[in-house]
Amino acid sequence: MSNNASTSSNGNAVDAQNNSRTVSRKRKVHRACDYCREHRIKCQFDQPDICKHCLDWEIPCERVAPPPRDTRPRKRLMSKSLEAEDMQDIEPVYLGGTSISQLVWFFCPATAKSKLHALDVKYDLYRGALCDSDEQGLLVGRESKALKRERLGATSLNTALAKLAESVGAETVLQNLYDTASERIIPIFPVISKHESLINDQPDEKYWERFVEMHHNSAPPTPLPGIVRIIHCALAAMSREVPSDIRQNILSTLQNLLVGPELDRIRRTSTIASVQVLVSLTICDELSGNGISSSWLQLGEAIRMAQELALHRNISLDLVPLAQRNRRARVWGACICADRWISLRLGQACMIDLDMCDTPGPQAYPDHVKDFSSGRWSPSFRFLGELTQMSVLLGRVYKLTSSPYGLFKADDSSLLIAQTEIDMWVAQLPKAWPYSPTLQTYDAAELINVFCVALEFTLIRPFQWPVGAIPHHIIYRPAPQRWSVLVSRARQATAWAETASGMFCLDVWSNVTYPIICAFFVHIRMYEQSQTEEARSFIERTDDVIQGWAAILPDSPSRGKIAAMTKLLRETAGPTTSSPTNSLSIITPGGSLVDNWLETVTNGVPPMQNVGMPNSRNDNGVMSHENNTLDHLDLDLGAHLNAFGGDCSFDFVL
Structure with a gap:
């Protein structure tokens, strides 16, 4: 009797399992009509040949257009092909005879050449790549991962500043970094002057203690982009006195802005402010995240913008106010400095031909000053x-x-x-x-x-x-x-x-x-x-x-x-x-x-x-x-x- 009961119970369990499988079977989904598919509307069929939306709105319900191609099984292969395409563009870069990597070869004794060769292999340096001379330059290989950047969603500058202040602990940290830049960085390379770095801010008490002087004509007609403030904070954060986590947070914020729409807006039109921002990014190679290569490319873009704006020409005071003409000369002088020194460091040809320039050099006094006496x-x-x-x-x-x-x-x-x-x-x-x-x-x-x-x-x-x-x-x-x-x-x-x-x-x-x-x-x-x-x-x-x-x-x-x-x-x-x-x-x-x-x-x-x-x-x-x-x-x-x-x-x- 017990055996029959157990047998019947087992049979009922099997029947229940079969019934559950039958009930959970997925129903056939009707293909969405062309209108619902195009407008991304949920397509529900109350009748076999017409969906509810088309029936309610009296729209012809057709299923003629071919369905979109499903690429989900091919995503892995597609990503591989895109990676291969990126690799095709990664050519070695050139370093000339005055680059540090080349100069080291001159000073290395013959007994240590093998050790230097090991460093060449480690850092992907190719000496002897030039036809005529092994001692006038070399090529440097580049890794693909060095060129990859994480592109985040479009973020406003104010949002980035708010997140940055939160990540570094307090907004006063950013203010202290900006004060450091104002006192120790801007005076030695004023491609952006102290007046210009204020952007829309009013001078505070520290400003009047340090600079005493201010004139509205020494400020640009329109404020500079807000990214200037982050650039100055990032420059000050490069000091070894700043904790590494604060430095990394600021650099990450700046680099994310540089690969987003913020830099696209700067590059879209040639303006003096755009030239100033691009030259400022070349002060420290690590700001852009790709070393001196990024500085070299950004400087070239800045110089072309400056030449398009005729910063290299001596513009008449009949057309340009005195303060604006002196500002143009100051920015062009900064372009010359950056061009000569980065070219020397890379062993590259200088980008500015001074035979084609007639602008005067930077004035020693503030832009608006006419009488120094x-x-x-x-x-x-x-x-x-x-x-x-x-x-x-x-x-x-x-x-x-x-x-x-x-x-x-x-x-x-x-x-x-x-x-x-x-x-x-x-x-x-x-x-x-x-x-x-x-x-x-x-x-x-x-x-x-x-x-x-x-x-x-x-x-x-x-x-x-x-x-x-x-x-x-x-x-x-x-x-x-x-x-x-x-x-x-x-x-x-x-x-x-x-x-x-x-x-x-x-x-x-x-x-x-x-x-x-x-x-x-x-x-x-x-x-x-x-x-x-x-x-x-x-x-x-x-x-x-x-x-x-x-x-x-x-x-x-x-x-x-x-x-x-x-x-x-x-x-x-x-x-x-x-x-x-x-x-x-x-x-x-x-x-x-x-x-x-x-x-x-x-x-x-x-x-x-x-x-x-x-x-x-x-x-x-x-x-x-x-x-x-x-x-x-x-x-x-x-x-x-x-x-x-x-x-x-x-x-x-x-």
């Missing part, structure tokens, strides 16, 4: 004016000494004139750098000295560290005093970079990194020649500065690469196996540098000997070794001592 206004933009003059000289020296042709397209007169102009520019530098009656331009003298290291290094490098034989037609040699002055400058630069203010500038302004590494190369050569503990200590101290700079962003491949290379040179630095033929004597500086080179050239050929390279072609196209003196040069030095001459006529009002 009253003494009421401080020379707020004096540092930018001097930096622009230096950048013009740097561009000329860079073109003479560092082109792919080396010194073959240079001549003695151009080299002598460039050297003289550098010396005369240094001689007229001011002792004080006031930005306002109560604020000095932050570390202006020290920054000028640091940038002079790179300028002098670029002039001396082809003679002190020649890539090949010096052409026979080049009689010019740098005066011996220049080397000792460069060594002194390099030591001052290292000592300053160890201070808190030096570290701040190194963290915030990427262009400062290059001169510090040039100083590192100078210390290596000095140690090779002198073998003193003092010279060795400067190598170690400079490398410690570079390692500390790289440690701020441990995930940055560019900083890691530079730190690894300088560490390798520090470990392998030692005496030279043989004295190079083309070395400058190390002597105690004495007299002016201008007097020294005049004495050198009038005494005949300098002690640095030519290495059997022909110098010029005669009328028959045959290489000639004649006229190996400076008597054949037609130098009108007086015409060049008080003007830049050649590149552009810069009539600086200082």
Whole structure:
């Protein structure tokens, strides 16, 4: 009896299970009509041939259009094909002979070349990629993930600022960062002045304490984009004094805005404000999230905008008010500075041809000031004016000494004139750098000295560290005093970079990194020649500065690469196996540098000997070794001592 009961119960369970399967079977879904499908309306059929919506509205209910293609099974394959298409566009990038990656090769001893080659493999560097010379440039591979960015939904700037204030803990944190930028960043590179950085805000108490002066004509006719405030906060946040989580939050917010509609609006139309924003983004390579490559591209876009707006031309005051014309000159001067220094760092050709420009340089005083004699206004933009003059000289020296042709397209007169102009520019530098009656331009003298290291290094490098034989037609040699002055400058630069203010500038302004590494190369050569503990200590101290700079962003491949290379040179630095033929004597500086080179050239050929390279072609196209003196040069030095001459006529009002 119990067996029958259990059997019947099992049978009932099976029947119930079968019934449940039958009940849960999915009903056939009618295909939506064309109208409902097009308008995304739920299509319900009360009758077999017409849906409820079409019946109610008396619309023809048709099912003629083909159904949309279902791509769900193909999404994985489609994503792979899109990724493959992206990979097709990732070509290697070029670094020229003045790039740090290339300069390291010159200073690396032969015994350490294998270790340097291992770093090349790690960082995807391809030396020997150029046909004619392995020592004039290299190619760098790029990973696809470096170009991928997370594109978020369109977010307003106010929403981004509110979220940022919440993520960093308080709005006062952002205000403190902006105050730091106002005091320590804007004065040294005022592509956006303090007045312009206020945007729509009214000056607060701190503003009047620091800047005292304000004039409505020194502000732009329309406020700058609000993203300027985040850029300044991000620049200040790059300091190692700022906690890493705050820095990362600000950078993430800025980079998300840069890949969204905010930057699209800036790029859509050429305006002075757009130029200012794009140039500001090049101050620090990490702002855009893709290193110096992004800075290079954004600067090119800014320069094209500036040229479209004729910032490179001297516009008449009949058409443009005085304050606006001075603002145009200030922004164009910032474009020149950024172009020359980023081109030098990358070893690329400069983008601005100064032969096509006639605008005056940046005015030292606020944009609206016409009469400087009253003494009421401080020379707020004096540092930018001097930096622009230096950048013009740097561009000329860079073109003479560092082109792919080396010194073959240079001549003695151009080299002598460039050297003289550098010396005369240094001689007229001011002792004080006031930005306002109560604020000095932050570390202006020290920054000028640091940038002079790179300028002098670029002039001396082809003679002190020649890539090949010096052409026979080049009689010019740098005066011996220049080397000792460069060594002194390099030591001052290292000592300053160890201070808190030096570290701040190194963290915030990427262009400062290059001169510090040039100083590192100078210390290596000095140690090779002198073998003193003092010279060795400067190598170690400079490398410690570079390692500390790289440690701020441990995930940055560019900083890691530079730190690894300088560490390798520090470990392998030692005496030279043989004295190079083309070395400058190390002597105690004495007299002016201008007097020294005049004495050198009038005494005949300098002690640095030519290495059997022909110098010029005669009328028959045959290489000639004649006229190996400076008597054949037609130098009108007086015409060049008080003007830049050649590149552009810069009539600086200082």
